[in-house]
Amino acid sequence: MKILLIADPGIPVPPEFYGGHERLVYLFAEEYQRLGHQVTLLAGPESSISGKVYTFGRNDLKRSKIQKIRELIYVWYLLTLKRNQFDVIHNFGRLLYLLPVLKNPVKKIMTYGRGVSANGIQKISTFNPKNLIFTACSNYCVSTGNVAGNWRTVYNAINFSDYFIQKQVLKEAPLMFLGRLDKIKGVHTAIKVAKATNHTLWIGGNIPDTLDNYQYYKQEIEPYIDGKQIIYLGALNNVQKNQYLRKAKALLFPIEWNEPFGLVMIEAMACGTPVIGFKKGSVAEVIEEGITGLIVNTINEMINAVDKVVFIDRYICKKRAEAKFDIKVIARQYLNIFDNTH
Structure with a gap:
């Protein structure tokens, strides 16, 4: 099968640090290629996969509308020129990219990793597109856009073989927060939980560059970073994430918004590290209660869960998550959709 993957410019595929969606595109490209398919990638500059690559645009998340x-x-232009060269176009970028091929019989998958514009779905559906299926990374995410068209839930994935388990950690092992240091990610809550339970907290992630979130970081996060109990590790690459996650007692996921998926949750599980997360967005779909983590509703429940999490078997945590979220599992789900689209 000849597959074209499309990703927005802004961050190269694969990314070095932040860029969960771009990392996902890279994993699919490599897995499709490993299974014998011919893969082409259309993505931002400096992108690289085992197959053919077309690059376009700029690696700048603040690039202009022009x-x-x-x-x-x-x-x-590229799709008009080459649309008949592919069996499947798997688009992780803007929905508008698909406009020239909406009536073309080529199979099309439009994948969402964040909340969906229902207005855009309604407008594109007025064209009566051929062989177009929409997918999103959780049932919650599907619910934001399922106003028209053919929708499926296909979870996000990681390569579990890239992560190493530590089957046991000490009761006083550090807690960890991993993600952008934006207010909606709740790192201030993670700090309160660490202090209330007398645990060290490792914080990994990017310092925000938007004014409101930078002020939040300066006022509510930075004053508590002491290098002893509250430790900021900086932005972590895959090797570093692996190193810290597997030594952590638990990953705290105290989000204040409806997270569409949350790749960091399954990255922790891949190390055998359970997740304690607020019940928002996709959390109840990703965490298997008592098996891969604990789902809570309040900060007090999160504080109490820190002691309970030691009863979760870290080996089983990894295996259960792997059976549901490994790239080999999810790629085959997409290939089944490709095969059954007509």
Whole structure:
């Protein structure tokens, strides 16, 4: 099968640090290739996979609207020129990229990793597209866009073989927070939980660059970072995430918004590290209660869960998550959708 994967420019595929969606595209590209398919990637500069790569746009998340229009025109030109060269177009970028091939019989998958614009789905559906299926990374995420069209839930994935388990950690092992240091991610709550339970907290993630979140970081996070109990590790690459996650007692996921998926949860599980997460967005779909983590509703429940999490078997945690979220499992789910689209 000849498969074209499309990702927005802004961050290269694969990313070095932040870029969960771009990492996902890379994993699919490599797994499809490993299974014998011919893969082409259309993504931002410096992107690289085992197959063929077309690059476009700029690696700049703050690029202008004019630049994004230029990128859109380039994708339209390329798809118009080469649309008959592919059996499947798997789009992780803008929905508008698919406009030139909506009536073309080529199989099309539009995948969402964040909340969906229902208005965009309604508009694109007025074209009566052929062989187009929408997927999103959780039932919650599907619910944000399922106003028209053919929808499926396909969870996000990681390569579990890249993560190493530590089957036992000490009762006083550090807790960990991993993610952008934005207010909606709740790192301030993680700090309160660590202090209330007398645990060290490792914090890994990018310092925000938006004004409101940078002020939040300066006022509510930075004053508590002492290098002893509350330790900021910086932005972590895959090797570093692996190193810290497997030594942590638990990953805290105290989100204040409806997270569409949360890759860091399954990255922790891949190390055998259970997750304690607030019941918002996809959390109840990702965490298997008492097996891969604990689902809570309040900060007091999260504090109490820190002692309970030691009863979770870390080996079983990894194996149960792997059976549901490993790249080999999820890639085959997509290939089944490709095969059954007509």
